Amino acid sequence: MIVLLLLPALTAIGIAIVPWVVGRHEVFGVTVPPDTFADAPIRRYRIVFSIVVGALGAVSVLACFVLWRLAGATMTFWCASVLSVLVMIAGFTIQQRFRRRVIAIKRERGWTTAGAKRMVIADDDMIPRPLTLWWDLVYVLVIAATITVGYAGYDHMPQRVPIHTDAAGIVNGWADKSPSVIWFAPLMELMLAAVMTGAHAAVLYAKRQVNTDSPTNPTRRYATMARAWSVYVLLVGVVTTLGIGMTIQLGTIGVLDLGLVGLTGAFAGAFALIGGIMVMLFYGQHGSVNDGAISNDGSANNDGTDDDTSPWDEERYWYGGIIYVNRNDPTIWVPKRFGAGWTVNMGRPAVWVGTVILLILVIALPFVFTVLL
Numbered sequence: 001m002i003v004l005l006l007l008p009a010l011t012a013i014g015i016a017i018v019p020w021v022v023g024r025h026e027v028f029g030v031t032v033p034p035d036t037f038a039d040a041p042i043r044r045y046r047i048v049f050s051i052v053v054g055a056l057g058a059v060s061v062l063a064c065f066v067l068w069r070l071a072g073a074t075m076t077f078w079c080a081s082v083l084s085v086l087v088m089i090a091g092f093t094i095q096q097r098f099r100r101r102v103i104a105i106k107r108e109r110g111w112t113t114a115g116a117k118r119m120v121i122a123d124d125d126m127i128p129r130p131l132t133l134w135w136d137l138v139y140v141l142v143i144a145a146t147i148t149v150g151y152a153g154y155d156h157m158p159q160r161v162p163i164h165t166d167a168a169g170i171v172n173g174w175a176d177k178s179p180s181v182i183w184f185a186p187l188m189e190l191m192l193a194a195v196m197t198g199a200h201a202a203v204l205y206a207k208r209q210v211n212t213d214s215p216t217n218p219t220r221r222y223a224t225m226a227r228a229w230s231v232y233v234l235l236v237g238v239v240t241t242l243g244i245g246m247t248i249q250l251g252t253i254g255v256l257d258l259g260l261v262g263l264t265g266a267f268a269g270a271f272a273l274i275g276g277i278m279v280m281l282f283y284g285q286h287g288s289v290n291d292g293a294i295s296n297d298g299s300a301n302n303d304g305t306d307d308d309t310s311p312w313d314e315e316r317y318w319y320g321g322i323i324y325v326n327r328n329d330p331t332i333w334v335p336k337r338f339g340a341g342w343t344v345n346m347g348r349p350a351v352w353v354g355t356v357i358l359l360i361l362v363i364a365l366p367f368v369f370t371v372l373l
Helices: 002-016 034-038 040-071 073-109 133-152 179-205 216-252 260-283 349-372
Strands: 160-165 171-176 333-335 342-344
Touching: 002 040, 002 073, 002 260, 040 073, 133 179, 133 216, 179 216, 179 333, 179 349, 216 260
Parallel strands: none
Antiparallel strands: 160 171, 333 342
C-alpha cells in the first residue's frame, strides 16, 4: 500500500525537477541563450513551477492516505492512479503557462539563433557508447524461464485457473485448466519486451543536437547520458517483464495469489519512476549535468557558444514544446525539449502505423486469449 501512496509523489518529483535538468538552451520547451539559467525572472519561473508541482504531489499523497484509512485498498488504488494522471496534466498546464511567459521574454529581448546548421565531425573513439540491442536477448531467457515454470508446475495447476483480478486483487475471471493457459504470461512478457526493446532502440537511434561551435564536450555528455538511459531501460524492462510475467505464471499454477500482480506492477512502476529520477538528477537531458554544463548557481558555463544566441531553434516544429511534428525530418526519435528522454516525430507515417499496431495488440491480445480459453 505504501508503494501506491508514493506513486503520485514520485510522479510529481519527476515533473518538478524537469526545469533544472534540461539542456541549458531550453526552458519550458523554448529555445533560449545559454546564460538564461542565471536570468532572474526565468529562474523564478522554474522555482515556482517546482514548488507548485511538488505541493500538488504532497496533497495527492495526503488525499490517498486519508482515503485508504476510510475506504480501503480499492479506492486507494484508483485514487493514486487518477491523481498521478492529474498531477501530470497539471504539470503540463503549468508548463504551458510559463512557456508563454518565456516566449514573451524571448521576443522582448530579441534572443536569436547563431545561424544555419552545420555539419561537424567529432572524434568519438573515447566516448562511452550505449548498450547495444544484443543485450535485449535477455528477454528470451526471461520468457523461456516463465514457460519452463509453467510446464513444470502444470500438474499442480487447479482445474479452475484464475486469469483476471479487479483493482483490489480479487479474482473475477477464470479459465479451465489447459496447457494454453501457460502461454498467457509469456505472451504478455513478449509484448512488454517488444515495447522496452523499442525504447532501447530509441536511445540508440535518436536524433542528436550538437553545438557546432564546440561539438566534443556536448557529444561526450550526450553519449554518457545515452549509456545511462540504455542501462536504465534494460533494467526496468527486465524487472517489469520478469516480475509481472512470473507473478502471473505462478498465480496460474497455484503457487501465488494472482492478486499479487497488481502489487508487482506497482513496485515495477515505483522502480521505474525512482530510476528515472536518479538518471535525470545525475545526467540531465542531453547530459546537461555532466562536465559542468550547468554551474551550481544555475548559470551556464562556457562551451564555445555566444551567451546572447542559441545554436539552433526548431520551435516551429514543436507544439507546446512537447509534441514534435516535422515531415522533413527523417528521424523518428528526438530528444524531448521539456522532460527527460526522447519522444517521437509525429510527422513520420511510421510513427502513426506503429502506434496503431501497438494499440491493436494491447487491446486485442488479452481479449483474443480470453476467448480462446
